[in-house]
Amino acid sequence: MSDVNVRALGEADWQDYRSVRLAALRESPEAFVGSLEEEEAFDERIWRARMVRSQRLVAVRQGQAVGVVSIGEGQAASSEVAELFGLWVAPDYRGTGVATLLVKEAAARAREGGRRHLVYWVGTENGRAVAFASGMGFLPTDYRRPMGVVSADDGDEEIAMVLPLHEEPGPWPRL
């Protein structure tokens, strides 16, 4: 979408992040570990800390946020691995390339920051997100973990998918 831009947010933009993050939790509660009720109660100090902890990217169209993604350290043992998380696109903008724009920008930033792999944990039942990630070049791994979402059924899992950020990215990450 040529009229959509990806904007990297800084700490001062915490209210912009809060707004799109709460919209994501409201619209897709089953996709995220955080809950709307819990995060609505966060104060400014917590939102600012979140901005510092991870890089937040928003997709903006005509001044309105239509998607969001975060890049952070994740649980990988290596500083050569970054984690992609919190990916959400507003329903009207799904299937339009907004998610692709966000993830391409996230991958470019991770690569520029010296990372060799980008890890994305995604619910194994979230067919659309898995299909999207596969289309972007993320590869399935043997790593699984419990879903962690309150609304998830017992036994629901996430799979780690990995995007190599270089032609020869080196050893597969250990998670």
Ligand SMILES: CC(C)(COP(=O)(O)OP(=O)(O)OC[C@H]1O[C@@H](n2cnc3c(N)ncnc32)[C@H](O)[C@@H]1OP(=O)(O)O)[C@@H](O)C(=O)NCCC(=O)NCCS
């Ligand atoms: C996950 C998300 C960001 C992907 O963005 P999107 O714009 O929907 O993705 P795209 O349409 O570009 O790609 C989805 C792919 O899945 C396919 N697909 C569509 N509906 C599908 C479905 N119900 N099941 C499986 N695959 C589906 C599409 O054909 C497309 O494949 P293609 O690129 O080969 O055509 C978006 O759907 C979203 O915000 N979902 C809700 C929040 C969420 O689940 N976030 C992920 C948390 S880990």
